[in-house]
Amino acid sequence: MPLLRWIGGKQHLVRRLLPFVPADYKKRCYREPFLGAASMFLALRPERAYLADANQHLIQCYEAVRDTHDRVSAYLRGHAAKDCSDHYYAVREAYNRRSPSAAQAARFLYLNRTCFNGVFRVNTRGQFNVPYGYKDHPIFPDRDVLATVSQALTNAELAAVDYQDSLAAGEPGDFFYLDPPYPPLNGTSYFTHYTKDRFDADDQRALAEWVWELDDRGCLFMMSNADTRMIRRLYRNFHVTRLPVIRYVTCKATKHRVGELVITNY
Numbered sequence: 001m002p003l004l005r006w007i008g009g010k011q012h013l014v015r016r017l018l019p020f021v022p023a024d025y026k027k028r029c030y031r032e033p034f035l036g037a038a039s040m041f042l043a044l045r046p047e048r049a050y051l052a053d054a055n056q057h058l059i060q061c062y063e064a065v066r067d068t069h070d071r072v073s074a075y076l077r078g079h080a081a082k083d084c085s086d087h088y089y090a091v092r093e094a095y096n097r098r099s100p101s102a103a104q105a106a107r108f109l110y111l112n113r114t115c116f117n118g119v120f121r122v123n124t125r126g127q128f129n130v131p132y133g134y135k136d137h138p139i140f141p142d143r144d145v146l147a148t149v150s151q152a153l154t155n156a157e158l159a160a161v162d163y164q165d166s167l168a169a170g171e172p173g174d175f176f177y178l179d180p181p182y183p184p185l186n187g188t189s190y191f192t193h194y195t196k197d198r199f200d201a202d203d204q205r206a207l208a209e210w211v212w213e214l215d216d217r218g219c220l221f222m223m224s225n226a227d228t229r230m231i232r233r234l235y236r237n238f239h240v241t242r243l244p245v246i247r248y249v250t251c252k253a254t255k256h257r258v259g260e261l262v263i264t265n266y
């Protein structure tokens with residue numbers, strides 16, 4: 001069971017993505033700059049890893065799980081037992097007043113499992129403002145899941161930074177898995193509500209320039225992205241494979257049959 005529900009999370013696809021990972025990845029330094037729910041990292045469990053995301057709430061939660069998973073688990077069990085709309089809004093309010101700790105990580109995990117559609121959204125003051133999801137039987141990560149994630153993260157470095165900082169740090173031979181927010185399918189920005197800022201077409205173009213530079217530096221990269229004309233154009237000189245998938249567009253609860261691209265430079 002994954003630790004988090006996360007928009008754009010690759011849990012459902014990870015088995016189909018693994019064959020694209022370099023066979024010798026364990027000998028390389030692993031870098032994942034758009035970590036989200038960490039599906040690839042948790043499937044690969046590399047020995048040396050640099051993991052980052054612009055979302056500091058997410059990174060603080062991982063740090064607490066890595067360092068204090070037992071306490072996070074105990075607090076989370078307490079929230080799970082009291083789950084209802086009143087409890088949700090009390091926890092949300094407490095979350096927006098507190099700083100990082102095991103209790104705060106448990107609040108983050110509780111909110112993630114019970115909020116509307118697992119969306120992470122903050123207002124202009126950086127406060128989490130997603131309403132209660134009214135799920136009948138929310139499932140919470142148990143002690144074993146938290147212990148497994150904690151163990152996987154033991155030797156990982158975590159940072160709440162923009163992807164450009166993570167890419168700048170790559171050394172020749174390092175392996176990057178890049179899973180940026182996807183461009184909108186048809187003019188709406190379904191997949192861009194992760195942080196206060198959006199990830200728009202200009203960001204996709206800037207990312208592509210960085211990726212070209214990574215390639216020049218001798219790093220290996222594998223990217224997941226949407227199958228759109230713009231993305232194909234930006235990465236036309238690399239190896240591009242289409243994976244047919246059904247994507248759930250959560251804000252309209254509609255299913256879309258779309259293509260995902262896997263792009264590599266090896």
Ligand SMILES: C[S@@+](CC[C@H](N)C(=O)[O-])C[C@H]1O[C@@H](n2cnc3c(N)ncnc32)[C@H](O)[C@@H]1O
Nearest residue numbers: 008009010034036037039054162163179181194
């Ligand atoms: C498609 S999700 C990654 C999903 C992840 N691979 C998984 O399996 O759950 C994209 C992630 O990029 C992060 N992000 C958005 N803009 C960013 C930026 N400028 N720099 C770094 N991370 C960013 C979001 O917070 C989000 O977690």
